[in-house]
Amino acid sequence: MAARPPGGDDDDEPPETLAFGISALDARLSEADVAFPATAREVVEGLDNPDIPYDTAGHTLALSTALQETDHREFESETELKEALHPVYERKRRAAGGSIVGQLRRLLPF
Template identity: 45%
Template structure:
């Protein structure tokens, strides 16, 4: 998932803010990982980054997300990402405060 950041006068920022699976993929791109791979090796190779899970800046530690998959080993990158997807989605949805949280997420942060 990715979303455009709020508009501002400076153009120094990124064009998009990555969160969820795209953010996890960018950490994997920077790591030297060969598959099959276990959780411990993934954490060591990535440095256990905080994975953004929404546009509000909430994060989950990569090691925590891996632990929540309840898997010790991943046979391929696709296998890993498929296991992480529901975990990161659950983490993202768990922070929403019902209807109010949903409506608030639609309002740009500069207006809050």
């Protein structure tokens, strides 16, 4: 997922987006040297175990931790990796949004 950050007064530059969850992972994968099929360990080592943001507030979860929460230890393709990790990051995003702070953020316009 991705979201636009709050806008400023500078209309000359195109708006930036904040990638989180699988979108953030996808950006890292496109820059990494990971060949599939790959084990979870090979993926973590190939990406240097990045902290992947899972919401617009900037909360992160280490890739190695997310992979431990899946039932997979090997991935035949990048798509299989992303499909296995999507529910993990989505659960974290929903849990963070259910907190008192998350509820307040949704109510306030900033």
